[in-house]
Amino acid sequence: MQQIKYDHIVVRFGELSTKGKNKKDFVNRLLENIRLTLKDLGNLNYEKAHDRLYIYLNDTDEEMVIARLKNVFGISSFSLAFKLEKDMDVIKAEALNIAQKTQANTFKIFTKRSDKTFHKTSDEINRDVATVILRNTNLKVDVKNPELKIYVEIRVHHAYIMSEIIKGANGYPVGVAGKAMMMLSGGIDSPVAAYLMMKRGVKIECIHFASSPYTSQQALDKVLKLAEIVAKYQGSIKVHIVPFTNLQLAIYQNVHESYCITLMRRMMYRLAQGLALKNKCLILASGESIGQVASQTLESMSVINAAITMPMVRPLATFDKTEIIDLSKKIETYETSILPFEDCCTIFTPKNPVTKPKLDRVEYFETRFDYQSLIAEAIAQTETRYIHCGNNENELF
Ligand code: ATP
Numbered sequence: 143m144q145q146i147k148y149d150h151i152v153v154r155f156g157e158l159s160t161k162g163k164n165k166k167d168f169v170n171r172l173l174e175n176i177r178l179t180l181k182d183l184g185n186l187n188y189e190k191a192h193d194r195l196y197i198y199l200n201d202t203d204e205e206m207v208i209a210r211l212k213n214v215f216g217i218s219s220f221s222l223a224f225k226l227e228k229d230m231d232v233i234k235a236e237a238l239n240i241a242q243k244t245q246a247n248t249f250k251i252f253t254k255r256s257d258k259t260f261h262k263t264s265d266e267i268n269r270d271v272a273t274v275i276l277r278n279t280n281l282k283v284d285v286k287n288p289e290l291k292i293y294v295e296i297r298v299h300h301a302y303i304m305s306e307i308i309k310g311a312n313g314y315p316v317g318v319a320g321k322a323m324m325m326l327s328g329g330i331d332s333p334v335a336a337y338l339m340m341k342r343g344v345k346i347e348c349i350h351f352a353s354s355p356y357t358s359q360q361a362l363d364k365v366l367k368l369a370e371i372v373a374k375y376q377g378s379i380k381v382h383i384v385p386f387t388n389l390q391l392a393i394y395q396n397v398h399e400s401y402c403i404t405l406m407r408r409m410m411y412r413l414a415q416g417l418a419l420k421n422k423c424l425i426l427a428s429g430e431s432i433g434q435v436a437s438q439t440l441e442s443m444s445v446i447n448a449a450i451t452m453p454m455v456r457p458l459a460t461f462d463k464t465e466i467i468d469l470s471k472k473i474e475t476y477e478t479s480i481l482p483f484e485d486c487c488t489i490f491t492p493k494n495p496v497t498k499p500k501l502d503r504v505e506y507f508e509t510r511f512d513y514q515s516l517i518a519e520a521i522a523q524t525e526t527r528y529i530h531c532g533n534n535e536n537e538l539f
């Protein structure tokens with residue numbers, strides 16, 4: 143079978159998110175993100191319409207383009223297409239060309255006419271195009287379950303013809319909603335939360351608390367690998383690695399064992415807020431889920447949250463663990479997340495952490511050591527890495 147060499151890709155975006163000024167920002171950001179995602183693939187040209195983007199392929203390998211577009215948030219669907227003159231003979235010839243190169247036995251034509259001045263209606267176009275295919279091939283029409291669908295679109299300046307609608311990643315273009323500081327551990331939850339944040343159009347930077355020498359280089363490598371896997375949704379990700387050991391040791395020397403986790407998490411939140419402010423992030427995000435562990439009861443969350451003023455978004459707050467695992471398999475972080483290397487929490491975990499911590503006790507424990515200096519020190523010693531997704535070295539903004 144001969145391959146069809148399409149010359150364009152038509153990119154469609156969701157209607158929900160495309161109103162007023164937001165729509166302009168949405169489309170501009172989406173175009174920019176697509177441009178950067180595909181930058182190294184070849185000499186592509188772009189055209190913007192009010193409800194579409196067109197990519198002119200210029201002989202670029204379409205498989206690579208398709209694979210990358212599937213990870214761009216803000217795209218509802220896209221199709222390989224031919225851009226044609228608005229001439230029925232040209233349209234019929236191209237539809238026949240597609241039909242002749244297919245292995246399908248049945249087909250159906252779907253026409254959409256946004257240019258209402260065009261001299262034929264959608265029904266007439268459907269019929270004319272189908273007639274040519276019926277006369278010149280062995281294909282039969284099947285209106286219910288066609289094996290080959292041919293889409294014809296009559297726009298103002300051109301016609302487009304395409305044979306497959308490929309699902310996009312949906313969501314909003316990354317960056318359109320600003321930036322968050324994402325707390326990334328080596329676990330299952332936080333990479334999934336990172337993915338969901340980006341899907342809402344939020345660009346993320348990651349913060350990771352490392353407890354060297356109690357945690358290994360492998361534990362850190364695992365976190366960086368997870369960052370690399372999710373980096374494909376925004377091109378690259380900054381990971382801030384915060385040395386957390388001194389704070390943890392101070393907590394364990396000064397705080398009742400049952401309150402160690404509560405204090406540790408308040409310190410994490412403070413560090414995340416400090417780095418968020420430094421890096422122009424508007425909010426924080428984590429992989430916390432209500433009730434999953436002692437530090438994620440509503441009482442714990444409320445006492446821990448009281449340490450900061452910045453909003454903390456928890457995309458997984460209401461998810462079941464099984465739902466989180468399903469998503470982590472889908473985004474391919476699961477296999478890395480379940481590698482056995484310990485992160486800082488698991489090593490310093492006390493046997494009986496309090497599930498209903500009291501704020502006054504927490505505040506008393508925090509008077510027993512100079513945590514502000516330790517926080518300032520940890521922020522000063524933070525190391526920032528730039529993680530790029532696989533073969534694409536482009537940062538999206
Ligand atoms: P995960 O599966 O993501 O590790 P978890 O269920 O193990 O989450 P916790 O260890 O209590 O839960 O952590 C809750 C959240 O706190 C994590 O999802 C992550 O956002 C953040 N977090 C925990 N440990 C770290 C760490 N070492 N560095 C950065 N963030 C962390």
Ligand code: MG
Nearest residue numbers: 327328329487
């Ligand atoms: Mg964890």
